[in-house]
Amino acid sequence: MFWLVFVNAKKMIILSGGTGTPKLLVGLKQVFQEEELNIIVNTAEDVWVSGNLVCPDVDSVIYALAGQIDEDKWWGVKDDSFFTHTTLKRFDYVEQMMIGDKDRATHIIRSELLRRGETLTKTASSLATRFGLTANILPMTDDVASVSTQIITPEEKLHFQEFWIAKSGEPEVLDVLFNGIETVQPSKGVKDVLSSDAGEDIVLIGPSNPITSIGPILSMDGVRQMLTHKKVVAVSPIVGHNPVSGPAGKFMQAKGFEVSPYGVYRCYEDFLDVLLIDESDEWLADKEEVEVVKTDIIIRDDADSKELAMFIQELIGAM
Ligand code: GDP
Numbered sequence: 001m002f003w004l005v006f007v008n009a010k011k012m013i014i015l016s017g018g019t020g021t022p023k024l025l026v027g028l029k030q031v032f033q034e035e036e037l038n039i040i041v042n043t044a045e046d047v048w049v050s051g052n053l054v055c056p057d058v059d060s061v062i063y064a065l066a067g068q069i070d071e072d073k074w075w076g077v078k079d080d081s082f083f084t085h086t087t088l089k090r091f092d093y094v095e096q097m098m099i100g101d102k103d104r105a106t107h108i109i110r111s112e113l114l115r116r117g118e119t120l121t122k123t124a125s126s127l128a129t130r131f132g133l134t135a136n137i138l139p140m141t142d143d144v145a146s147v148s149t150q151i152i153t154p155e156e157k158l159h160f161q162e163f164w165i166a167k168s169g170e171p172e173v174l175d176v177l178f179n180g181i182e183t184v185q186p187s188k189g190v191k192d193v194l195s196s197d198a199g200e201d202i203v204l205i206g207p208s209n210p211i212t213s214i215g216p217i218l219s220m221d222g223v224r225q226m227l228t229h230k231k232v233v234a235v236s237p238i239v240g241h242n243p244v245s246g247p248a249g250k251f252m253q254a255k256g257f258e259v260s261p262y263g264v265y266r267c268y269e270d271f272l273d274v275l276l277i278d279e280s281d282e283w284l285a286d287k288e289e290v291e292v293v294k295t296d297i298i299i300r301d302d303a304d305s306k307e308l309a310m311f312i313q314e315l316i317g318a319m
Contacts, residue, residue, distance in 0.1 A: 011201040012316075013193050013230070014039045017213025018057035019074045019246065020237050020299075021206025022064035027305030029065055029135070031313050037135040038193045042208075043120070044140075044147040044178055044216035045160050049095055050088070052107035053114060057213065058124055058139055059106055066131040077102040097161060120144055121189050138189040140217045146184050149212050150177045152254075160212060169247045173254040178216050186220045194226040202316045203227060205234035207244070207297065210267040211251035218268075227271035231319050233312065234268055235297055236261040239278040244298060265290055274315065 012032055016022065016039050028037060042057045056075060063069035063077055070078045080100030088095060099107070106127060113123045119142045128137050141147070149160040153171035163169060186194070193201075208214050218224050241259050243249050249259040257263040261277040262285045268275075274291045277283065283292045293315060299305045 011038060011193065011196070012036050013201060013203045015203065015205045015208070015214055015217055016041050016057065016061055017206075017208030018042070018045070018060035019208070020235075020244065021208045021213075022060045022069065022074070023299045024206050024235065024305055024308060025061065025064050025135075026067075026302055027299075027307070027309030028312070030306050031309040034065075035134040035136070038138060039135055040138045040140055040190050040193070040217055041124075042140060042213045042216050043145075044149045044181070044212070046145045047096070047148075047159075047161065048145060049097055049099060049107070050093075052104065052111040053145060054097065054099070054107050055110065055120075055124075055139065058137065059103065061137055062106070062124075062127055062131050062133065065128075065133050065135055068131070076100045097165070114144060119187070121187050136189070136193075138187060138193070140186060140190055140220060141184045142187040143184045146180045147216055148179045149216065150179055151175075151251075152177065164247060169250070173247075173250045175254050176211050176215070176251050178219055181216060181219045184220055186223060191222075191226075194223065194230070197229070201230055202319065203230045203232045204312065204316075205232065205268065205272075207235040207237040207299075209237060209243070209246060209248040209251065210257075210264055211248065211255055214267070224270060230271070231273050231316075232268070232271050233274040233276065233316060233319075234264065234272055235276045235308075235312075236264045236278065236281075238264055239281060239298065261292075274319070276312070276315075 039061055041061050046055045060075055068077050070076045077100055080102045082100055084101055085099050110123045120139045121142055124137045124139050151158045151163040151173055152175040237243055237248055238261055252259050252263050257266050261281055265275050272290055276293050278297045279294045295311050
């Protein structure tokens with residue numbers, strides 16, 4: 001009984017984007033007590049569409065945990081329809097993102113709560129409750145849609161969504177900027193979980209894009225500093241010299257990082273304790289720099305997610 005209380009005293013703080021980490025959350029929810037999960041989520045891709053605030057990463061976290069995410073695309077709600085989006089198109093009103101009808105309901109509720117004066121954090125917890133969730137979902141800031149990820153290409157500056165959706169991620173990338181990040185403060189909830197001096201708290205950086213998903217969270221005032229007081233484990237989103245999916249490779253290169261698990265380590269080197277890399281990977285760097293642990297880190301289905309979550313549970317239990 002005493003042991004159980006001791007184990008539960010460890011708080012699990014997860015840093016998340018909208019694809020790789022939500023995939024892992026499916027398993028983490030089964031292995032840990034859901035209410036023990038404190039998930040800090042990137043908001044640098046949040047955007048107002050047709051009068052409603054879309055928070056792509058927060059939405060994916062909610063949908064994944066609720067078992068409702070469209071697992072083919074890893075965004076939006078499974079089996080959703082697009083009647084409103086296509087009707088608007090027929091009326092020559094082209095939305096900058098494909099928004100499903102069920103997905104839009106989430107955005108409407110969030111935006112209505114914001115208009116009533118709720119914080120973004122409160123809207124996330126209110127939505128989580130509506131989806132039957134007990135995890136503590138924390139948008140990285142309560143400054144609404146105040147950061148915007150810009151991709152600098154040789155020809156132009158593109159919003160992240162324009163680069164990834166309209167241009168299919170094809171242009172060369174010279175730099176990645178987080179417009180507005182200097183003025184943004186971490187939310188109170190984020191500060192509270194990261195600044196508590198419970199030394200046994202574990203921070204897990206999920207397998208998310210280190211530049212555009214985790215980068216904005218780490219760029220906020222004081223966050224990197226707070227992480228130096230925590231035990232931090234990261235799961236690499238890079239296997240070999242390629243991301244498992246998405247544009248992380250191009251972005252890491254543009255920021256001067258090698259596209260490899262070693263490059264991922266370099267993104268987090270000032271606070272990282274353990275890096276989980278794929279069993280197929282060579283680790284060429286000096287092993288003194290960080291503890292490197294190998295396992296299968298590719299999540300093909302829910303069973304893989306649970307297996308990786310169990311591996312992480314065992315790993316952090318020994319820390
Ligand atoms: P975004 O918000 O959609 O960019 O999503 P994330 O940043 O959360 O996730 C994108 C990252 O997840 C990419 O860099 C992928 O390489 C990584 N990723 C996707 N699926 C997996 C997986 O099964 N295993 C690992 N290790 N990484 C993955």
